[in-house]
Amino acid sequence: MAATLSRLSVDSVEVLFPFAEILEPQRMVIMSTVRACLQGKHVLLESPTGTGKTMALLCAALAAQRHFALTTGCAPRVIFCTRTHQQVKQVVKEARRSPYRPWLQIVGSREQGLCTEPSVLQAARDDDTKSSQVCRGARRLAERPRSSVIGADGRAPPAAGADGSPVCNQWTSLADPSVVTDLGDLGRRLGACPYFLSRAALPNAELVICPYNYVLEPSIASTTGLLEDSCIVIIDEGHNLEDTCCExxxxxxxxxxxxxxxxxxxxxxxxxxxxxxxxxxxxxxxxxxxxxxxxxxxxxxxxxxxxxxxxxxxxxxxxxxxxxxxxxxxxxxxxxxxxxxxxxxxxxxxxxxxxxxxxxxxxxxxxxxxxxxxxxxxxxxxxxxxxxxxxxxxxxxxxxxxxxxxxxxxxxxxxxxxxxxxxxxxxxxxxxxxxxxxxxxxxxxxxxxxxxxxxxxxxxxxxxxxxxxxVHPEAVFQSLATAAHCVVIASGTLAPTASFAAELGSAFAERLLCPPVEAPNVIDSSQLGVAFVGTSRRGIELRCVRDRLQQDDFLCELGRTVLEIVAAIPGGVLVFLPSRPTLEAAVQEWRKPGSNRSPSLWDRLASHKGLLAIEGGGPDAAQALARHEAASSREGGAVLFCVYRGRSSEGMSLSDDAVRGVVCVGIPLPPLKPAVRLKRDYNDAVAALSVSGGRRGLDGDSWCHLGAHRAVNQALGRAVRHRHDYGAIVLVDARWTVQGSLRAVKYLPLWLRQLMGLASSARGEHLACPVGQLIGQLKRHFDSRRAQHQAATTSALAADTATATAPQTASASTATAETTTSTATAPQTSLASESASMATGAATAHTAPEEFSEDVSQASEVQYASSRRVRSRV
Ligand code: SF4
Structure with missing residues (x-):
């Protein structure tokens, strides 16, 4: 069946998009990315999680690359950076679903599967040393004359050096591979080292996907040579960029x-x-x-x-x-x-x-x-x-x-x-x-x-x-901002973008495409309930600051409130706490039996929810998430207790029943460790200087608060993960609801404020929601969403049945039916008949969604292929 594509023309660049419809946030991301590429500028894009940002970024950058190749015969390479190796895999999947077929290359580490000599990795671990160093020794030993004993597979046996050092059997001189898809498999098939295969293939790659330390860390960037050419650099999940550069x-x-x-x-x-x-x-x-x-x-x-x-x-x-x-x-x-x-x-x-x-x-x-x-x-x-x-x-x-x-x-x-x-x-x-x-x-x-x-x-x-x-990321970021043709930084939580740009330094800020994008969400207000809780049912102020979070009484009161809220949310719930010590202290307190041997808070919560778990680290973390997801769809659901900035606050893709509710407890201001204190003092000093120089920088306190609220925003972005998802967010802390508080207006992301219809005059006291009232609201919200969800599913099934029985013609109605069917597995269209009520601003050059066969995409790629030249090869 023909795939469905849409087209968007931006300043003479035609962007192909692999869905029947380009949603508003995607349109905004595509337009700004293409313009940044054409003008050689940098750009900041804030778009909520689950809005299809990654695909929009990929299609826009690859379309601009093809435009350069066709018009000038010379195109910049696209480097797509994201935070973790896990996220790299997700981007590769997206790239394979896009209409473009670039020469794609992953840059990874030996530890992430690109070294196939377990003895080398083990030796590095045992000796607490860099794998690159052990690899160097193993290659050197491999180049020495080999034993004449050949194994059944025709390869020399895994020998060890005189002192027991490992020898690499995969080491071989590499030809220049033209296409590398799955490096681990290819390396094993060829009997060549996948890590060095990936390095050898880099000069030919048109799209490079890597974790962002490969372009940010000076020592790593110099070994890959990625930044030697003027590239289009996309940094997805860029909200941690400042910390990453400083580190x-x-x-x-x-x-x-x-x-x-x-x-x-x-x-x-x-x-x-x-x-x-x-x-x-x-x-x-x-x-x-x-x-x-x-x-x-x-x-x-x-x-x-x-x-x-x-x-x-x-x-x-x-x-x-x-x-x-x-x-x-x-x-x-x-x-x-x-x-x-x-x-x-x-x-x-x-x-x-x-x-x-x-x-x-x-x-x-x-x-x-x-x-x-x-x-x-x-x-x-x-x-x-x-x-x-x-x-x-x-x-x-x-x-x-x-x-x-x-x-x-x-x-x-x-x-x-x-x-x-x-x-x-x-x-x-x-x-x-x-x-x-x-x-x-x-x-x-x-x-x-x-x-x-x-x-x-x-x-x-x-x-x-x-x-x-x-203490200022510019020293690291400047080399990237200067060397790149353009840098596109995208995330669900960048605002306020002005201070974000200022932190990255003058080479970035001076080439910034204005205005930065703050995209809306793709859901409507009925899909997401938002509430602020500042006091417990017994009227105790829930001001979750560090001192109070160390008091047993306070933790108990907090626990009772959280229990009530969580029990009112069906399916899976994530509860975020400010730090791991707080999480551990709270759980310990909640596990204590009540007076007269009554059940503990933890046991009472467990009786409402099928599974309670605490976010962990290492390989167990993935298993914990899988267990949470499985239990969420069963009777009662599941609760996962997490910490802000932890593994569950980003980089995981739980949706629907697995996360129907997100409860954000407290505001995670960083503990005043030396690095934080020194950065805060530095910002105060620079802000004072910039005041006297006529321009105010971000002072130390504002910097701390901004970081804490970005962490909250990152966590609450877990609540809705796609267009047809629904859920509830509850923010528990008296600092949101205290009289005159402007936190919600100042720090919540624009898309959420728009969804809530939050006026700039809204103050904390207008937002406070008593616990008793909240419980009723949550029940009504989820009852109504479930009813709508069931109605929409029934309607979609009926539409599908009608389509399947109707005779196929070449008419437009057939095209629409094909659109629904062919994209049924795509995250954008799981419930095609549910109406989307998001705002749809006027696109300056937006052609109506249209169906293309895959041939259209292929024809475009063939035309491009005849002229393609990544800049490094010109
Ligand atoms: S050459 Fe490749 S396979 Fe051999 S030790 Fe080094 S990274 Fe591992």
Missing amino acids: AGSAYISSSALTEIENRIDQALIYLNDFHSEEEGVDSQTILVLRDSVRRLKQLCLDTLHAFLEANEGQLHEDRISCKTWNSTLESPPTIADFLTRSGLPESFAGAVKALQETLQQRGQGGAPRLAGLASQVMKALGELESLANTLVLCRERPTQYKIHLEAVRDLRSSSQLDPISSQGFPIRSSQGLPFRSSQGRSVNSQSVNTQGRSVGSSQGWSVELSILL
């Missing part, structure tokens, strides 16, 4: 890690000539510079710790204490500049790290095999240093956007458990294998030592963690 531009190291690195470098110096033939000309001077730099950095940390402990003797009750901060150069001293001067780190620091890494990488050919294990340990230590050195380069370039922070950390182990320290201040060489304890990543677990290697007197039992913190 990508930050680095952390502990004093124990610095000690270990210093020792590894010493070893490299001792054995350097063994690693290499004399002709290779090892530059030991560079390595000495590197060792001295590490020593100076460590010494600065320890001296600062020492001074801090002396000044605060007897007053240290915490196990983790802020010791010192060097501010950005926009703030008051001490600043980054002071740190760089005092540490004496040379500008060549990053270059020296790289030089030693390259030297060691070459050791395989001319070096002594017995040193292979040692070299890999040195490489591992250098890997940790590399991230710090690269971050310091950025920090030096942008001292106005960085802070450096030192934390004193109490070592909770007894001295007998600490690793032995030799007279040189380093762990004693063991007779078995390598002499050093393995790095614990960012955790600190060793004694502090001074330059002479002795334990620092009063700092006994303490060590330090050094954080180089990017």
Whole structure:
């Protein structure tokens, strides 16, 4: 049966869309994306979850790419980035359903199935090291002459190096594959490594799909070379972009890690000539510079710790204490500049790290095999240093956007458990294998030592963690905003877009296509009930701030309210709480038996709902979601207790009965950890400067509140997932309903305010809904929705039956029937006869929905194929 397509013409670019109708939010997304591509501008698109945003983005970008190819003979590559590998798979599915057939390439990691040598992944896990490093060794061993024993499959057996290191059987020189579809399968069929297949295919790819750290993290972006050409970059689920950029531009190291690195470098110096033939000309001077730099950095940390402990003797009750901060150069001293001067780190620091890494990488050919294990340990230590050195380069370039922070950390182990320290201040060489304890990543677990290697007197039992913190995402995002032909950032929760754009820096804001898009939802107000609860049935104010959430009485009152609400919602319910400790404390309290051995709140809730579960992590999380989904459609339903910003607040695709209700408890302001406090102080300082300069930036408090409300908005976006879904949202916190509160007007997304008909004059007291009244409203809402749903299903079935029995003709009515039938599995049309009452604004160049056979799409692709050139190949 012919597939159904629609067409939308935007400024001479014709966009094909694989559904009979282009909904209003999709139309808005398509138009802005095409215009951004044509004009080489960046754009922000807020469109609610479940409105078909991903397909709209893909079709618009690929249509613009084809337009460039046909009109100029040279087209930019499209890079579609999303947050997780799971979401990457969903985008690939969407791309395959689109009318376009680009050369598609996924960029993934070894851990996500692209490395097919389990021994390599296991060795990386066992040794707590990067898989890229183990892979490098495995490839090198694979290039050596193989054993002559060939297995039944004609392949050499999985051999191990002399020291037990894994050898890669998949490693082979790769031809340039023209089409790569399913890399894991293809790699296994070809007997080639899927990871390197994907890298080899990148230059030819017209559509690259990857998690967004592949374009944001400077070290990863430079290895893939993705940004070397001027590309169309789409960042879906971009609401976390600010945090991701700041994390990508930050680095952390502990004093124990610095000690270990210093020792590894010493070893490299001792054995350097063994690693290499004399002709290779090892530059030991560079390595000495590197060792001295590490020593100076460590010494600065320890001296600062020492001074801090002396000044605060007897007053240290915490196990983790802020010791010192060097501010950005926009703030008051001490600043980054002071740190760089005092540490004496040379500008060549990053270059020296790289030089030693390259030297060691070459050791395989001319070096002594017995040193292979040692070299890999040195490489591992250098890997940790590399991230710090690269971050310091950025920090030096942008001292106005960085802070450096030192934390004193109490070592909770007894001295007998600490690793032995030799007279040189380093762990004693063991007779078995390598002499050093393995790095614990960012955790600190060793004694502090001074330059002479002795334990620092009063700092006994303490060590330090050094954080180089990017507090303004611009330092990372600017390279993408400058290199890309255009950047399209889309999410269900971007507003307020002005401050979002400002946070991403001038290179982004100056090229921003205006106005940003804030699309409506595709549902009508009868499908989603929204209520605000500020007091319990007994009149207790439910102000869910941190202090109160630690009180048992308050948690009980909150539990009683949540129980009543949840019991009134049929099917599945998600209950969000502000943090994991709060969630755990609440569940613990709710599980306590009532007075006179009456059932606990938890048991009472369980008697209403079939399954109660708590969101977890790891592989169990997927199973928990599957169990929740299965139980939701059974009698009673299911409740999943989650935390904001957690796995259930995004990236999962539960809909219909699995999520009929979302209960948002509290407003998750971030705990004032050092990174948050420093960012808040930074924003205050910059806001004060911009006020005096005539332009007000986002101050620290506003930044905190905005982040918290984006997390709430992300959670409430779980309530309706497609056009025919329905449900209810209940926001529980007195801060919504207190007299004069403007939160709902200021922070709820525009689509929700429009749906609620919320006037800008609405204040909290107008929104408050007593619990008793809410329970009645929820019952009526769901009764009415279920009745409508059943009527619509009956009507759709009747229409389908009529269509199936009617004789087929070439008339327009047949086309309509085909539309319904052929797209029955598509999320947009599961109930074709239910009317959609969303607003439909005037499309400047919107052709009416029309049916096309797949031939139309194919003809368009053939025409494009004859002229296609991604920019990298021109
Ligand atoms: S070459 Fe490929 S298959 Fe072999 S270890 Fe590296 S990533 Fe894994």
